Amino acid sequence: MLRHFAISFFLASVAICTWGRTRPHYGGTLHVETAGDAWERPDGIARRLVYDGLTQMDGHGALQPALALTWESDNANHRWQFRLRPGVRFHDGSLLTSASVVASLSVSCSADCPWTAVKAVGPLVVFTSDSPMPNLPALLASDQFLIALVATADGKTPVGAIGTGPFQVTGFNNGVLALIANENGWSGRPFADAIEIRPRRAVREQWLDLSLGHADLVEVPAEQIRQAQQQKLTVLTSPPxxxxxxxxxxxxxxxxxxxxxxxxxxxxxxxxxxxxxxxxxxxxxxxxxxxxxxxxxxxxxxxxxxxxxxxxxxxxxxxxxxxxxxxxxxxxxxxxxxxxxxxxxxxxxxxxxxxxxxxxxxxxxxxxxxxxxxxxxxxxxxxxxxxxxxxxxxxxxxxxxxxxxxxxxxxxxxxxxEAFASGPRVRDLHLRADGTADLADASLEDTR
Structure with a gap:
C-alpha cells in the first residue's frame, strides 16, 4: 500500500511540474527578425500586432468578429451595417467610434473601393454600393482595411502608428521596432510584455541569431524550408x-x-x-x-x-x-x-x-x-x-x-x-490563416 501511494504521489508530482513548465507565462520580450519591412503588405508582421480589422479570420480561414461584433446586410447585399464592439479604445486612450472607423477606411481606400460609400450611424458603420457586395465582411478582414487612428480628438494627425491591437508602438531606435503589450486590449492582454522587431535582416543572419539565442522568431523563405528542417530548426509552416x-x-x-x-x-x-x-x-x-x-x-x-x-x-x-x-x-x-x-x-x-x-x-x-x-x-x-x-x-x-x-x-x-522558425523559449506559437505569426497568443518559457 505504501509503495502504491509513493508511486501515485510521484506521478502526480511529475504531472504538476510538467503542467507548470508548459502553461503560458506572462512576461518577457520576444525578439523577432525579418528580411523585409515589418509594415509592408501583405505579410508585414507588425501590422496585425498593432491594428485590428472589423472582422478577422480564424486559423482555419473562417470569418470571426473583431472590432465589429455583428454585421448584417439588406437590399440584396447592396447595404451592410457593422455594429462596433463597445468600449474599445485606441492605444492613446481615445474611444473607437464609428466615425473613427470611417475616417480610417477613407484613408486606406480613397478610390476604387469595394463599396460606393461608407458612413457612421451611431454605433454602426454602414456601407452602401450600387452593386451587391456579398463578400464585404470577408474583404474587411484584409490587412488593407485594418483600422488606425488617423485624427486625434482635437483634429490633429497622431504621431506614430496607433491602433487597437494587442501591442502598441513605443519607438523605432537603432533599426529596432519596439512594441509593448496593450494592457487594456479588447481581446485580452498578450502573454509577452514586449516585442522587438529587427527588420531588413538577411535570412542567414536571422538563422545565426536564432542559433545564438539572440532571436526568438525568424523567417524561413519557402525555398529554404527543407534546408531549415535539415538544420533541425523548429519550423512552423502554413498551407499555400x-x-x-x-x-x-x-x-x-x-x-x-x-x-x-x-x-x-x-x-x-x-x-x-x-x-x-x-x-x-x-x-x-x-x-x-x-x-x-x-x-x-x-x-x-x-x-x-x-x-x-x-x-x-x-x-x-x-x-x-x-x-x-x-x-x-x-x-x-x-x-x-x-x-x-x-x-x-x-x-x-x-x-x-x-x-x-x-x-x-x-x-x-x-x-x-x-x-x-x-x-x-x-x-x-x-x-x-x-x-x-x-x-x-x-x-x-x-x-x-x-x-x-x-x-x-x-x-x-x-x-x-509561409514559414517561421522559433527558438526554444517560444511556446504556443500558431500561424494565422494568412500565414503570419500570431504573436499575441505566444508565450516565453522564461524572461530576459
Whole structure:
C-alpha cells in the first residue's frame, strides 16, 4: 500500500511540474527578425500586432468578429451595417467610434473601393454600393482595411502608428521596432510584455541569431524550408497561402490580348517550382487554389512555347520592363521568366521601377480564407481592378475565374506557404490563416 501511494504521489508530482513548465507565462520580450519591412503588405508582421480589422479570420480561414461584433446586410447585399464592439479604445486612450472607423477606411481606400460609400450611424458603420457586395465582411478582414487612428480628438494627425491591437508602438531606435503589450486590449492582454522587431535582416543572419539565442522568431523563405528542417530548426509552416503571379499591363505595348496570352504560355512554371522554390507549394494556372475549389487542375500549367509563338505571330513590341516585388527568390524567378520570354521572341529588360510603371510585375497575392468567392474578389481588387464576385456555385465561379484568366492580365504561377522558425523559449506559437505569426497568443518559457 505504501509503495502504491509513493508511486501515485510521484506521478502526480511529475504531472504538476510538467503542467507548470508548459502553461503560458506572462512576461518577457520576444525578439523577432525579418528580411523585409515589418509594415509592408501583405505579410508585414507588425501590422496585425498593432491594428485590428472589423472582422478577422480564424486559423482555419473562417470569418470571426473583431472590432465589429455583428454585421448584417439588406437590399440584396447592396447595404451592410457593422455594429462596433463597445468600449474599445485606441492605444492613446481615445474611444473607437464609428466615425473613427470611417475616417480610417477613407484613408486606406480613397478610390476604387469595394463599396460606393461608407458612413457612421451611431454605433454602426454602414456601407452602401450600387452593386451587391456579398463578400464585404470577408474583404474587411484584409490587412488593407485594418483600422488606425488617423485624427486625434482635437483634429490633429497622431504621431506614430496607433491602433487597437494587442501591442502598441513605443519607438523605432537603432533599426529596432519596439512594441509593448496593450494592457487594456479588447481581446485580452498578450502573454509577452514586449516585442522587438529587427527588420531588413538577411535570412542567414536571422538563422545565426536564432542559433545564438539572440532571436526568438525568424523567417524561413519557402525555398529554404527543407534546408531549415535539415538544420533541425523548429519550423512552423502554413498551407499555400500566397500566390506568385505575373501582373501584365493591358495598355501600351501589351494592349493586344494575344501578346499577353503569349507571355502566359511562355512561362516555365515547372522550372520555377523545381529550381527556384525547391518544390515547395504547388504549381498552378488558376487563381483559386485546389483546396478551395477542387477544379484548379482543369487549368493547364505546362509551358507551350509553340502556342506562345503562334499567339505572338509577327507582332513585335518595344522593349518590355519586368520588375519583381519581394525577396531574392522573387528576383531570381523574374530573371528566369525574362529568359522564358526572350525564347518566345520578346525583348524584356529587368528593372527596379515600381509596379505602376513596369509592363510586367512578378508579385505575391494573398489567397487565404475558406470562402472562394471572397478570395477571388480580393485577388481582383488587389490587382487594381474593381470586380464584384457574386457567383456562389462552383460552376458559376469556374466560369467567372475563366473569364478573368482569359484576359491574361493576371497569370498565376505558383502557390507558396509561409514559414517561421522559433527558438526554444517560444511556446504556443500558431500561424494565422494568412500565414503570419500570431504573436499575441505566444508565450516565453522564461524572461530576459
Amino acid at each position: 497561402v500566397m500566390m506568385v503571379a505575373l501582373q501584365v499591363s493591358d495598355s501600351g505595348a501589351l494592349a493586344n490580348v494575344k501578346l499577353r496570352g503569349a507571355i502566359a504560355a511562355a512561362v516555365d512554371r515547372s522550372a520555377l517550382y523545381n529550381v527556384i522554390f525547391q518544390k515547395q507549394g504547388e504549381v498552378t494556372a488558376s487563381l483559386l487554389p485546389q483546396r478551395l475549389t477542387g477544379y484548379s487542375f482543369l487549368f493547364p500549367t505546362d509551358r507551350d512555347l509553340n502556342k506562345a509563338n503562334e499567339l505572338r505571330g509577327g507582332l513585335t513590341t518595344t522593349q518590355l520592363t519586368l520588375s519583381a516585388e519581394g525577396d531574392a527568390a522573387m528576383q531570381l524567378a523574374a530573371q528566369r521568366i525574362a529568359l522564358n520570354l526572350h525564347e518566345a521572341g520578346f525583348n524584356v529588360q529587368g528593372t527596379n521601377v515600381s509596379a505602376q510603371h513596369a509592363d510586367i510585375v512578378l508579385r505575391k497575392l494573398l489567397i487565404a480564407g475558406s470562402d472562394p468567392a471572397a478570395v477571388l474578389e480580393r485577388i481582383v481588387w488587389d490587382t487594381g481592378k474593381v470586380g464584384l464576385i457574386t457567383e456562389q456555385t462552383d460552376a458559376a465561379l469556374f466560369k467567372r475565374e475563366q473569364t478573368i484568366l482569359d484576359d491574361k492580365r493576371i497569370v498565376p504561377l505558383l502557390c507558396l506557404p
